[in-house]
Amino acid sequence: MDEQAIPVLRVADVAVSAAWYGRLGFEVEWEHRFGAGFPVFAEVARGDVRLFLSEHEGDARPGGLVYLRVRDVEAVAREFGVVVEEAPWAREVELRDPDGNRLRVGTPVE
Numbered sequence: 026m027d028e029q030a031i032p033v034l035r036v037a038d039v040a041v042s043a044a045w046y047g048r049l050g051f052e053v054e055w056e057h058r059f060g061a062g063f064p065v066f067a068e069v070a071r072g073d074v075r076l077f078l079s080e081h082e083g084d085a086r087p088g089g090l091v092y093l094r095v096r097d098v099e100a101v102a103r104e105f106g107v108v109v110e111e112a113p114w115a116r117e118v119e120l121r122d123p124d125g126n127r128l129r130v131g132t133p134v135e
Contacts, residue, residue, distance in 0.1 A: 031068075033077040034126045035085040039065040042078050045122050048104050049093070049130070051076065087125040098132040 036042040043053050051069040058065050064080035074093065079085060095101060098116050102109045107118045115131030122128065 027073075029073075029075065031075045031077055032089070032091045033079055033085045034089060034091070034122070034124070035082070035087050036078045036080060036122070036124045036126075038123075039067045039078050039080055041123055043067065043069055046076065046078070049101065049128075088127065090127045090129060093128055093130045095130055095132055098130055101130050 034042075039056065043051070046069050049071065051071045051074075054068040054070045054075075056065050056067040064082075065078075066081060066084075067078045069076050069078060076091070077084075094115075098109055098118060101120075102118050105118070105120055107120070109116050109118055112131070113134070115133045117129055117131035120128045120130060
């Protein structure tokens, strides 16, 4: 197993958030809840990139920031109807998920 860090993002509704993250190419790997009516904790993945989405109030606060490096930021910009910005280190867009979590998505400058 490779070591990795997996950000935990607080979401109100895993199903809604998983659909939104699906637009970025993430797929639900698994979901867990302790019982009927309990909050959901899920993992979404895009290749080797993983995010945890949690409905549990104590796990994280909305409004965090995750940086995602991708091969084609232009495709992401088209999907979300945003403009790519030039930075010295990458071409980037910034997105907000349905819960206000921020994703800065960039393709490094070669």
